Structure formats: C-alpha cells, structure tokens
Amino acid sequence: MKFSHSIQFNAVPDWSTHYIAYSNLKKLIYSLEKQIHQNAGTGSTDAESSPLLDGSIDDPDKVFTSALDNELEKISSFYQLKELEILGEVDSLLKDEEEYEHEQESVEIEQTQGPPGSRGMNRSGRARTGSIFGNFGFRRSSMSRSRDLEDDGDSDDDDDERSALTRSKIRERQSTWDSQHDELRNSTGNVSRRRESNADDFVEHSFASLYDTGLTLKKRIVSLYVSLCELRSFIQLNKTGFTKVLKKYDKILDRDLKSSYLNEKVNSAQVFQKNTMNRLSEKLEKVEHAYANVVTKGDIAEAKRELRLHLREHVVWERNTVWREMIGIERKAQAANMGIKQTVLGHSIDPREAVLQGDDPHPNVKEISTPIGRYTCPTWLLSPTFYTLVVILAIFFILLFIPLDLSREQQNCLAMVVFVSLLWATEAIPLFVTSMAVPFLVVVLRVVRSDQKPHNRLDSKRAASYIFGAMWTPVIMLLLGGFTIAAALSKYNIAKMMATFVLSKAGTKPRTVLLTSMFVAMFASMWISNVAAPVLCFSIIQPILRNLPADSNMSKALLLGIALSSNIGGAASPIASPQNLIALQNMEPQPGWGIWFFIALPICIISIVLIWLLLLVTFKPGHKTTIVPIRPMKDRFSGIQWFVSIVTVATIVLWCVSHQLEPVFGDMGVIAIIPIVLFFGTGVLTKEDFNNFLWTIIILAAGGLALGKAVNSSGLLHTIAGSITASVEGYSLYSVLLVFTSLILVIATFISHTVAALIVLPLVQTVGQGMSEPHPNLLVMGSVLMCSAAMGLPTSGFPNMTAIMMEDSQTGQRYLQVKHFITRGVPSSILTFVVVISLGYGLMIAAGL
Structure with a gap:
C-alpha cells in the first residue's frame, strides 16, 4: 500500500487535517523537478510557471524545507495541545482509580463485619479479595430489581457490557458469596431476622453502587487507552511521513537533504523526541495497571490482552464506518469530476x-x-451480453442436432469447440469460466474415445478421469515456475533495479531513451511476463512523463514503444506468455530453451529496431524535447536478492539444457519445481504471494489443453486437418507457413493471444503432421511468434490495454488514443510478420524444426 493511502487509512479521522500533508508535499516535489528541468532547458526562470515555488528555484532545498517547516509546526502545535488534554485526563483517572480502590476495600470490610450499627454481627475480618468484577455477587433484593427496571430504558450499553464481561464471573462467585453469607448467618446466633435483612440490604446497596462506579471507571480507562495509542500512532505516522517524503525528494531531485533535516529539525522537535514516546509509554503502563486493579484482579497480562482487544474493536469499527463513508464520498466525487461513464450489465x-x-x-x-x-x-x-449468449447457445444446439457427415462424438465435439471458441472470442462470460466448462461438456457430451483401436466412446467415469488428467501437465507446472520467478524478481525489486540501471545509461537523447526503454521492456517481458513488464516500465519512466508536456509526442512514443515491445517480448522465452507454453504442448519433441532463444531473440531484436524506426518517423519525438535522466536505484543487493538471483539464473540454465538432462529431470516442468520449493520453502515468498498468482491464466491454459485433448481424442481434429491438408496439397512448406501465420495474426488481433493459440495451434500441429514432408514444429513455432506480434488494436494484448489507460497526472487526460494503435500498431504487426516469414523461417530451418 502506498504511504499516501496508508496514512489516510490509519489516521484518526477527527485528527485527519493535523497529519503531515504527504500528497501535497509530493506534488511540490514534482513541481520543483519540472521547474528545474524546464529552466535547465530554456536557461530562464518563469515566475508564473509554478506558483507553488513563488517563482524561485535557485535553491530547491530552501523551498522544500520551508514547506516541511510549516508541516512540522502544524504537527507540533496540535500534539502539544492534545498531549496536555489526554495526559490531564489520565492523571484525573488515576486519582479516581485510587479513590475507587479505597472504597472497594471499605465495602469488603463491611461485607465481612457488617454495616455501622451491626459491627457485632461478624467478627471475622477478611482481606481484600481483588476486583469488584471478580468477587461481586449478591442475592438481588426487590429494591435492586426495581432499580434495574427503572434504569432499563437508558442503560443498554451498560447491560451489554455487564453481560459480556462480568456475568460469567458473577456466577462463578455466587456460590462463594452464598457460603460466606451462610457462615455469617450461623455466627450471629440469636440476632433478629429483621436486623439480618437490613444488613443484607445495606451490603447490596453498597456493592451495587461500587459496581456502577467500577463500570464507569472501566469505560474511562478503555477510552483513554485508545486515545494514548492514537497519540502514539500520530507520532509514528508523521515521523514515517517525514522520512519517506525526504527520501522521495532526495531521489527525484538528486539531493541530500534527508539526513540533515531529520537530525536538525525532526528529531529535535518535542513531538518526536525520545522522552515524549517514553512519557506516553509510562502513561500507557499506568493505565494498564489501573485496568488490572479494576477489572482483572491485578492480572497485568490479562489486562493488556483485553485492552488490545478493545483497541482492535475500536479501529475495526472506525475503518468500517467513518473511513468507509469518507472513501466512498471521495470516489464518487472523483468519478463525477472526471465524468466517467459506468456500465452495469449493459x-x-x-x-x-x-x-x-x-x-x-x-x-x-x-x-x-x-x-x-x-x-x-x-x-x-x-444488455448486449445477454443477446450474445442467446445467439451462441442457439448455434450450439443447432450444431448438436442438425445432420452432419460426422460420427456422433465428432459432431458433439464440433458443437463444443464452436461454443467454447465463441465464448472465448466474445468474452460474454469470463474466459476462465469458459475454460472450467470444458471438462463438464466433454464428459456430458461423451466426446472422448479410447486411445486403442477400436476407438470406442468412453463412459462418463473414464472420460472424467481422462480429461482431468489432461488439464494438469508439465506445461502448467512450467507456468507456475514462471510465475514464481516473476513474483520473486518483482517483490525484491531485482527487476526494477536492473531496469533503472540500464535506463540510467541511456542519457538524455530522445531516440536513445526510446530504444533503450523498448529493449528493457522486451527483456523484462522474458522473465516477469509481458503482463507485469509494461507496468514496471511505465512506473520507471514516470519522471520523464511528468516533465514532458501533456501533448508531447515523446510521451506517446515512449508509452506505445514499451507496449509494442512488451508484446514482442512475449515471444522471447517459453515463460514470457501463456501462448508459448501452449505451443510447447503442441510440439513433439519439445524444443529446448537454447533452440527457442536461437530463433526468437533475433526476430524480437530486429522487430523492435524496425518498430523503433517507425515510431521515430511517425512521432518525431526528438523535436523540442528534453529528457530528464533516469537515476539508478542506489540500494545494494541484499542477501535475499542474491539468493533470488542465483536460483533464477540456475533455473534458467537448467531449462536451457533440459534436453541433455532429460534422463535426470524428465521434463522442464520438473525443473520448475526447484524455484517453487526454494522460494516458498525458505520464506522468500509467502502464501499471500502464492494466492496472488494469475490463477485465471492457469485455469484458462488448463481448459485449453483439455479442449485440445478432447478434439484430438474424438477424431474431429484429424478429420478437419485432413480436409485442410487436402486443400493445401501441393503447397510448399513456406506457403503453408504464410497461410497459418496470416490466419493467426488476424485472429489474435481481435481476440486474446492466449485464446487464439488455444484454438489454432492444435490444428496447425495436426496439419503439419499430415503433410508429405511433416514439419509440425516449424508451423507451430511460426504461428506462436505471430500470435505475440498481433498488436494492431488497444485490446490486442494486455500491454496495449495498460498503455491506453495511462493518464497525465495533472490533467487526467489519456496519453494515447485508439488511432495511435491503428496507425502504428498495425504497421508494426506487418513489419514483424515480414521478419518472421523471412529471417524466422531461415532460423527455424537451421534449427532443424
């Protein structure tokens, strides 16, 4: 969670305006950065360009220090008043608690010796037994019962608290009191029944009054304990806020203000001095002892536990009421200001x-x-979605029952394939939900046949075992291994440190920065997937975007270049995107990582260079553009980062030589278990990281594998492939490659790359296998490379969707429009297509595919 959100969520709502204005200070930092950059480029100072700076940026430290001083004064003044108020209440509470102790002792003496005028009744003196909540118990007289009835209307809270906190203890002590009462009655001998009744009434009234006083005192203690904890949290949050905002200032403006300001100003302020925190701790300790004396019979540990429960309940209530309302109002206001149109069910x-x-x-x-x-x-x-579902269902039932020249299992399988493909293509329901429906349809429609001749249809029980076995393969394990490596590299900032280091060497020339950013995006996509890579790169180039005009062509070229490069990078390694793993599943034998790199890396590199030239020609990003250099992260590699890096490199090396190690590991999926066990077993990654994996992608891939297996088992794939093979009979291998790469390029432009691979690649593999000169691996490899190169629309891949949602932080306007993707994305796809069918074809032939 960002600290700006954290301070909002953890602040005391009533004190919200007295915390450090972290967001405003961040805006001031960005204004200073932009002003310094503009003046460095123009050599002049415009007093009206940034009113926050009062027209002076000769010394940004002075401007920022002045803002910090104002915040520090605001925090210190509020704290002094609040501390005086709360600590005064604590002192008053402690005095009342001491008086309560004396009163409790006197009542207990009266319990054992009787009230004034009846001292002779009991001669057995007793020491004090502890809290009134622990030993209070008496037989309720008619007077006490009528009093309860009178107070019932306005004491609901007291009744709830009594029943929740003390009723069980009263019951436990009831038998003790009865035995004491019997002993007292026996010892009186000939005392009259009337005097005994008067004594009982006196003791009951004394205990009732004492109990009410103790209950009030307990509530005061809990309230002051919460206030003291909030005061302590106020100090800690603000101290953290000063530390973080100074760190951000030093990082963005390349200054060294943090240590000096913290030592000279922050640490010396009364609110942040060590003795201030010690004073609060002492008061908290005294409050805990008071609670122990009043409620828990002197048990300090139990008192601390109960007070923390009260604090937790208070915080949970506050967050679920006050902050939820405030956040809801803020979100509505933001939506209204931006004029966002929401769509609910169409x-x-x-x-x-x-x-x-x-x-x-x-x-x-x-x-x-x-x-x-x-x-x-x-x-x-x-809604249009509902009508789309109706049409798809109609097509499904038509294909099920119209007469076709196919066997029953093949016709059922055809209906299922069309049904699932249409749901995937239209996204009428979530993609992973469609995948989950695949095994259900396979079993119910009985499309699976036995592998041995004669190919009889399997019954439902055997079909279920068959299809669920097809959903978990070494490819799924390889996908999990890739997610694990990506999570570790992202969590410990290894990918970000490498990316910022490379970008820091790019200098300030727009064309060099653009090319470097594109290659960084491609490289990041190879290892942390082309889903996470653009997000990482967009966050790194934020300093550049902040200091460029909103309508700058450089901003558009950077964002579009990173998105297109991330798409291309999705083909660079087997774990870069799910479609590559689907391709491996349809290749026999599976190529090793070395062969994949030999084919894919030259294609990716040349394609990115061509796209870079296209962006330079169409955007002209260097025109009147000055770039703020990216600064590398100065943090040193920790032990955990070294461990993550070594395990990652070792796993990749093993994947590259997996064919040579096949007698040892058997499959790349087994090698993928190594980082999973090492990272999760050592605590480098936690179960929360595991839960954050893209399980929808895994389910989507598993459903696609199950669909391919079912289509193959039913014989439908063989029938369709036979028809296509007869149509392309006499075509050369190169011509067939042109047909399939063109087909998948068009399909993947309009639907998900992964879905396109799920639908087309099994067919490509079967057609290639049925050719007079079989080259199924070559056709599958060429097709999956073009699958990643489909990037002509904003919806063509996650990198494009991320890029088009990027907005200028000041104006709220999007940097890119749909036209930018059509005019640059479509030509980029065509350029990559040319590279694949020329250079890529030669490399695949050379690799023996």
Whole structure:
C-alpha cells in the first residue's frame, strides 16, 4: 500500500487535517523537478510557471524545507495541545482509580463485619479479595430489581457490557458469596431476622453502587487507552511521513537533504523526541495497571490482552464506518469530476447524476415500452451480453442436432469447440469460466474415445478421469515456475533495479531513451511476463512523463514503444506468455530453451529496431524535447536478492539444457519445481504471494489443453486437418507457413493471444503432421511468434490495454488514443510478420524444426 493511502487509512479521522500533508508535499516535489528541468532547458526562470515555488528555484532545498517547516509546526502545535488534554485526563483517572480502590476495600470490610450499627454481627475480618468484577455477587433484593427496571430504558450499553464481561464471573462467585453469607448467618446466633435483612440490604446497596462506579471507571480507562495509542500512532505516522517524503525528494531531485533535516529539525522537535514516546509509554503502563486493579484482579497480562482487544474493536469499527463513508464520498466525487461513464450489465450510468440526485448508481430494473403496454424487466435482459449468449447457445444446439457427415462424438465435439471458441472470442462470460466448462461438456457430451483401436466412446467415469488428467501437465507446472520467478524478481525489486540501471545509461537523447526503454521492456517481458513488464516500465519512466508536456509526442512514443515491445517480448522465452507454453504442448519433441532463444531473440531484436524506426518517423519525438535522466536505484543487493538471483539464473540454465538432462529431470516442468520449493520453502515468498498468482491464466491454459485433448481424442481434429491438408496439397512448406501465420495474426488481433493459440495451434500441429514432408514444429513455432506480434488494436494484448489507460497526472487526460494503435500498431504487426516469414523461417530451418 502506498504511504499516501496508508496514512489516510490509519489516521484518526477527527485528527485527519493535523497529519503531515504527504500528497501535497509530493506534488511540490514534482513541481520543483519540472521547474528545474524546464529552466535547465530554456536557461530562464518563469515566475508564473509554478506558483507553488513563488517563482524561485535557485535553491530547491530552501523551498522544500520551508514547506516541511510549516508541516512540522502544524504537527507540533496540535500534539502539544492534545498531549496536555489526554495526559490531564489520565492523571484525573488515576486519582479516581485510587479513590475507587479505597472504597472497594471499605465495602469488603463491611461485607465481612457488617454495616455501622451491626459491627457485632461478624467478627471475622477478611482481606481484600481483588476486583469488584471478580468477587461481586449478591442475592438481588426487590429494591435492586426495581432499580434495574427503572434504569432499563437508558442503560443498554451498560447491560451489554455487564453481560459480556462480568456475568460469567458473577456466577462463578455466587456460590462463594452464598457460603460466606451462610457462615455469617450461623455466627450471629440469636440476632433478629429483621436486623439480618437490613444488613443484607445495606451490603447490596453498597456493592451495587461500587459496581456502577467500577463500570464507569472501566469505560474511562478503555477510552483513554485508545486515545494514548492514537497519540502514539500520530507520532509514528508523521515521523514515517517525514522520512519517506525526504527520501522521495532526495531521489527525484538528486539531493541530500534527508539526513540533515531529520537530525536538525525532526528529531529535535518535542513531538518526536525520545522522552515524549517514553512519557506516553509510562502513561500507557499506568493505565494498564489501573485496568488490572479494576477489572482483572491485578492480572497485568490479562489486562493488556483485553485492552488490545478493545483497541482492535475500536479501529475495526472506525475503518468500517467513518473511513468507509469518507472513501466512498471521495470516489464518487472523483468519478463525477472526471465524468466517467459506468456500465452495469449493459446499462450506461452517469455517476454525476446519481450522486447529485441521491440515486443508486446500479439500477437492477428498467421500464420499457411495448406495443401492448409498459413493463419492468431486469436490466441484464436488455444488455448486449445477454443477446450474445442467446445467439451462441442457439448455434450450439443447432450444431448438436442438425445432420452432419460426422460420427456422433465428432459432431458433439464440433458443437463444443464452436461454443467454447465463441465464448472465448466474445468474452460474454469470463474466459476462465469458459475454460472450467470444458471438462463438464466433454464428459456430458461423451466426446472422448479410447486411445486403442477400436476407438470406442468412453463412459462418463473414464472420460472424467481422462480429461482431468489432461488439464494438469508439465506445461502448467512450467507456468507456475514462471510465475514464481516473476513474483520473486518483482517483490525484491531485482527487476526494477536492473531496469533503472540500464535506463540510467541511456542519457538524455530522445531516440536513445526510446530504444533503450523498448529493449528493457522486451527483456523484462522474458522473465516477469509481458503482463507485469509494461507496468514496471511505465512506473520507471514516470519522471520523464511528468516533465514532458501533456501533448508531447515523446510521451506517446515512449508509452506505445514499451507496449509494442512488451508484446514482442512475449515471444522471447517459453515463460514470457501463456501462448508459448501452449505451443510447447503442441510440439513433439519439445524444443529446448537454447533452440527457442536461437530463433526468437533475433526476430524480437530486429522487430523492435524496425518498430523503433517507425515510431521515430511517425512521432518525431526528438523535436523540442528534453529528457530528464533516469537515476539508478542506489540500494545494494541484499542477501535475499542474491539468493533470488542465483536460483533464477540456475533455473534458467537448467531449462536451457533440459534436453541433455532429460534422463535426470524428465521434463522442464520438473525443473520448475526447484524455484517453487526454494522460494516458498525458505520464506522468500509467502502464501499471500502464492494466492496472488494469475490463477485465471492457469485455469484458462488448463481448459485449453483439455479442449485440445478432447478434439484430438474424438477424431474431429484429424478429420478437419485432413480436409485442410487436402486443400493445401501441393503447397510448399513456406506457403503453408504464410497461410497459418496470416490466419493467426488476424485472429489474435481481435481476440486474446492466449485464446487464439488455444484454438489454432492444435490444428496447425495436426496439419503439419499430415503433410508429405511433416514439419509440425516449424508451423507451430511460426504461428506462436505471430500470435505475440498481433498488436494492431488497444485490446490486442494486455500491454496495449495498460498503455491506453495511462493518464497525465495533472490533467487526467489519456496519453494515447485508439488511432495511435491503428496507425502504428498495425504497421508494426506487418513489419514483424515480414521478419518472421523471412529471417524466422531461415532460423527455424537451421534449427532443424
């Protein structure tokens, strides 16, 4: 969680304006950075360009220090007043607690010796037994019962707390009190029954009064304990805020202000002095002892446990009420300001209207007019998604029952393939949900046949075992190994440190920065997937984007270049994207990592250079553009980072030589277990990291593998491939490669790359196997390379979707539009296509595919 969000979430709501203005200080840092950069480029100072700086940036330390001083004064003044108020209440509480102790002792003496005027009744003196909550128990008289009835209307909270905290203890002590009472009664001898009744009433009234006083005192203790903890948290949060904002200032402006300001100003301020925290700790300790004396019979450990429970309940309540409302209001306001249109089940809603009118922005029903009247129906019935599902289901049932020249299992399989492919292509329901439906349809439609001749249809039980076995393969294990490595490299900033180091060497020439950024994105995509790589690179180039005009062509070229390079980088290694793993599943024998690098890396490098030239020609990013240099991260490699790096490199080396080590490991999927065991077993990664894996991608891949297995088992794939093979009979291998690479390029442009691979690659493999000169691996390899190169639309791959959502932090406007992807993405796809069918074909032939 970002600290700006953390300080909002952990601050005391009533004190929110008195915390360090972390977000405003960050904005000031960015303003200083931009102003310094602009003046460095123009050689002049514009007093109106940044009103936050008062027109002076000769000494940015002075400007920023002045802002910090204002924040420090605000925090110190508030703390002094709040400390005086709370500590005064604590002192008053401790005095009341001491008086309560004396009163409790006197009541216990009266319990054992009787009230004034009846001292002779009991001659057995007793020492104090502990908290009134622990030993309080008496038979309720009619007076006490009537008193309870009178107070019942306005003491719900007291009753709840009594029942929750003390009722069990009262019951435990009831028998003790009864035995004491019997002993006292026996010892009185001939005392009259009336005097005994008066004594009982007196003791009952004394204990009732004492109990109410103790309950009030307990509530005060809990309240002050929470206040003291909030005061301590106030100090800690603000101290952390000064540390973090100074660190950010030094990093962005390349200064060295942090240590001097912390030592001279922050640490010397009264609010942050060590004796201030010690004073709070002492008061907290005294409050804990007071709680122990009043509630837990002197048990300090139990008192601390109960007070922490009260504190936790207070924090949970506060976050679930006050902050939830505040955050909800803030989000609505942001949506209204930006004019975002929300779509709920196909119904377009303007949040500004909903907020202003007080309406629910998520209507569930809508009234429609028909020739026979007006009717109300659920909104999902009117959404395009619903009609799409209806059409797909209709096609599915038509294919199931119309007569075709296919066997029953093949016709059922054809209907299933079309049904699943349409759901994947339209995303009418989530992709992974469609994948989960594959084994269900396979079993219910009985499309699986036995592997041995005669190929009889399997019954449901054997079909279920067959298809679920096909969903977990070494490829899925390889995907998990790739996710593990990516998680470790990201969590410990190894990928970011490497990326910033390379970008820091790029200098300030726009064309060099653009090319370097594109290659960094490609390299990152090889190891942390082309899903995470663009996010990482976009965060690294934020200093550049902040200091460029909103309409700068350099900003557009950078974002688009990183997105297109991340797409290309998705083909650079077997674990870079899911479609590569699907390709490996359809290649026999599977090529090693060395062969994959031999083919893919030259294609990726040359394609990126060509795309770079295209961006230079079309955007002209160097025109009147000055780049802020990226600074490398100065942190040294820790022991954990070295461990992660060594394990990652060792795993990659083993993957590269997996064919030579096949007698030892058997498959690359087994090698993938090594980083999983080492990282999770040593605590480098936790179960939370494991839960954060892209399980939807894994389920999608597993469903695709199951679909391919079912299509092959039913014989449908063989039938379709036979027809296509007959159509391309007499075509050369190169011509068939052109057909399939063109086909998958078009398909993957409009639907997910992974989905395109799931649908097309099994067919490509079977057609290649059926050719007079079989080259199935070559066709699959060429097709999967083009699958990653499909990037002509904003929806063509996750990198493109990430890039088009990037916005200018000041104006809120998007950097890129759809036209930028069409005018640069489509030519980039064509350029990569040319590289694959020329250089790529030669490399695949040379590699023996």
